[in-house]
Amino acid sequence: MITETLRDSYAGRRVLVTGHTGFKGAWLAEVLLGLGAEPFGLSLPPPTEPALHDVLGLADRMPAVIGDIRDEAVVREAFAQARPDAVFHLAAQPIVRASYDDPVGTYAANVMGTVHVLEAMRRTGTAAGVLITTDKVYRNPETGAAFTEDDVLGGHDPYSASKACAELVIASYRDAFFHTPDAPAVASVRAGNIIGGGDWAADRIVPDFARAVFGRGEALKVRNPHAVRPWQHVLDPLVGYLMVGARLLAGDRGGAARAWNFGPAAEDCVPVGALLDRCLARAGRGRIDVEPTAGKHEAGLLRLDNTRARTDLGWRPRFGLDAAVAATVDWYGAFYAGADMAAFTRDQIAAHFGVNDPVSA
Numbered sequence: 001m002i003t004e005t006l007r008d009s010y011a012g013r014r015v016l017v018t019g020h021t022g023f024k025g026a027w028l029a030e031v032l033l034g035l036g037a038e039p040f041g042l043s044l045p046p047p048t049e050p051a052l053h054d055v056l057g058l059a060d061r062m063p064a065v066i067g068d069i070r071d072e073a074v075v076r077e078a079f080a081q082a083r084p085d086a087v088f089h090l091a092a093q094p095i096v097r098a099s100y101d102d103p104v105g106t107y108a109a110n111v112m113g114t115v116h117v118l119e120a121m122r123r124t125g126t127a128a129g130v131l132i133t134t135d136k137v138y139r140n141p142e143t144g145a146a147f148t149e150d151d152v153l154g155g156h157d158p159y160s161a162s163k164a165c166a167e168l169v170i171a172s173y174r175d176a177f178f179h180t181p182d183a184p185a186v187a188s189v190r191a192g193n194i195i196g197g198g199d200w201a202a203d204r205i206v207p208d209f210a211r212a213v214f215g216r217g218e219a220l221k222v223r224n225p226h227a228v229r230p231w232q233h234v235l236d237p238l239v240g241y242l243m244v245g246a247r248l249l250a251g252d253r254g255g256a257a258r259a260w261n262f263g264p265a266a267e268d269c270v271p272v273g274a275l276l277d278r279c280l281a282r283a284g285r286g287r288i289d290v291e292p293t294a295g296k297h298e299a300g301l302l303r304l305d306n307t308r309a310r311t312d313l314g315w316r317p318r319f320g321l322d323a324a325v326a327a328t329v330d331w332y333g334a335f336y337a338g339a340d341m342a343a344f345t346r347d348q349i350a351a352h353f354g355v356n357d358p359v360s361a
Contacts, residue, residue, distance in 0.1 A: 002239065003035075003353045009246035011036035016084035016126075018042045018069060018117060019091035020062070023199040024132070026052040027234050028088060029062060031242070031349060040082035042075065043091055044068055052198030055341045069113035070105075079120040086128040086245050089117045092163075096136070097203050099159035110162035111169060118173045121184045128248035129186040130241050135230060135263065135304050136160040137167050137190060146266070146305035149190070149259040167259065174257060185248045185257040191237035192230030192263045192304050195275075195324055197331020197345065199234075205272055209279050210332040213286035221291045225273030228301045230263040233324035235352045236317045237262040243313055255312065263304025268321035278322065282329040318352060327352075 015032055019025040020041030032039040041064030046053045053059070065081060067074035069091045092110050093099060099106040114131060121129050138147040139154025153168070155161030170188045178184050195206045205222070212220040240262040247256035263269075273288070280286050309315040319327065327348055334344050 002243075006239075006242050006246060007035045009249055010242070012038065013085045013249070014038045014040065014083055016040050016042060016078065016082040016087045018078075018087070018089045018113075020058065020064060021046040021051065021053040022090065022094070023052055023196070023201065024194060024234055024238065025090045026056055026058060026198065027196065027345075028090070028238050028241070029053075029058055030056055030345060031235075031238060033061060034346070034349060035242075040064060040078070040084065042067065042069065042078035042082075048200035048202075050200055052200075052345075055198060055335075056345060057342060069116055070108045072116045072119070075113075075116040075120050076123075079124050079126070083124075084126050086249055087117060087121060087126055087130070088241060088245065089114065089129065089131040092132075093159065094134075095201060095203055096157050096159045099157055099162070103158040106158045107162045107165070110159070111165045114166040114169050118169065118186065121186070122173070122177050125182075126184050128245055129184055130245045130248070131166070131170055131186060131188050132241065133163045133166055133188050133190050134160070135190050135192045135261070135302060137164040140302065142301040144301055144303070146263070146303040147261070148305045149261055149308055178257070181253070185251075185253045187244045187248060187257050188259045189237070189241050189244060190259065190261050190304070191240075192232055192269075192302070194234045194237065195231055195328045196234030197328055197335065197348070198341075205275070206279070206328060209276065209286070210336075213280075213283055214332050214336040219287045219289045220276070221289050222272060222276065223292060225271060225276070225288070225290055227272050228269055228303070229272065229275075230269045230302060230304050231275055231321055231324065232262075232264040232268065232317055233319045233327055233352070235349065236264070236319055236324075239318070239352075240309055240313070240315045243315055247313070260309050260313070261304045261306050262309055262315065263306045264317050265320060266303070268317075268324075269303045270321065275321075275325070278325040279329055282326055283333065
């Protein structure tokens, strides 16, 4: 099973996770701890209150440098302390609409932060790096076609463009510096819209749903219920990232050191409104108000082609959309009910890894 394969790859390995105080980073750190790895974090303080990092008590369970990836000296110090075998680089400014308000900070974090991580890998000889970008790196004419890894990069908003720039930086380091057998091996990974418990970021649909429906008992205000996104539970792409990292650690430079899409099954690419209908049904409460907001462009249609991951890596999304929504809504419901959320999260990880028949994409 995939659990044993990943445990064989990561048990006892020193793994640096940038962005470990964020939503995806905290889930990844928890999974790595469960696999027997020795994770080390590099991040700003938790970006929200509450934060999954705090819910899981990660500050007491893994060492970390609290600092900004825009500061090259901070990144060098984290590498010096962690001495990592592998790096998962998630730290970023991750919100599309926030990138309009702070384009300079967004480019600094997402482009130069990536440069700093790659430069630290180059200078320390770190074996493997999995650098997380986004499904929004592609130039998107919104034709409905699913993007493959070889499609043209682009980006209308500063967030998307900054992540496309990061992809060019990764490719440049791979070609210019990481082309010999003893050099680090790096891959970029691009995932769709991630849902799951413990995300409290502003301006994201599921955290907004949880705050409105479970927290305040109010209607959720929705900008664009018709926008189509590739929804998936956070654990599905994280397993893909770990599989890529395992291949890099095993020395599969030719097969793994490239770009990878991790998207859901085609039928799980649905409009925002369809996702929220499922969330409302699972929660058994709540209502939606549509309030269009003008002035900041966001893509209306976005799909990913995951053929490369399925055929070359053997990855499959293990949760379909209904299972992903159920796990997500149940997490927030338990949180607001006062449950032990560290135990609840670990139970969800165990349940996800216990799925024996992945859903075909």
